[in-house]
Amino acid sequence: MFIETETTPNPASLKFLPGREVMPSGTREFTSPESAEASPLAQALFDTGEVVNVFFGNDFISVTAAPGVSWSALKPQVLSILLDHYVAQTPLFIGGTASGISVPQEEDLAIEEDPADKEIIEQINDLLEERVRPAVAGDGGDIAYRGYKDGVVYLAMQGACSGCPSSSATLKHGIEGLLKHYIPEVTEVRAA
Known part of the structure; x- marks a missing residue:
């Protein structure tokens, strides 16, 4: 092998x-x-x-x-x-079994989300799944959605991306720019 x-x-x-x-x-x-x-x-x-x-x-x-x-x-x-x-x-x-697979659970969300934001949250998660996660996986990590409130998306970097010197730039310039472009309601991305 x-x-x-x-x-x-x-x-x-x-x-x-x-x-x-x-x-x-x-x-x-x-x-x-x-x-x-x-x-x-x-x-x-x-x-x-x-x-x-x-x-x-x-x-x-x-x-x-x-x-x-x-x-x-x-x-x-x-x-x-x-x-x-x-x-x-x-x-x-x-x-x-793969018990404990990293899938954001309700108790993991530190943010109390507004049910009226359901459609925005779905769009955020779709973009994360389709565009962000594959790129982050290529760098040996993952990104976990932690919540959305008042235009702010809360995300956590995992794996090799956690603690990476460029992770804050990835969040602020890469992911934030992508989400703002496709979802006008998003105003900021913060590390959770």
């Missing part, structure tokens, strides 16, 4: 492409060893002691190294863990 790697705009993160499906649908981000307990693979990556974020996409895994950790030392460890996982055909999640 051959696992490709790609750099991301975030110098602390690398994108690993195992050449097969990772998640059948959705995404999943692990930001701590405690959250990684649901996945033997994520747990093994955190067990190196040098990983601070693991993100599963459809066909990739993004891993973020802890501050001060060199990828020249960490990359072989990560590749070994990934190879062991795929060769042993270990389930991605305990119980073999």
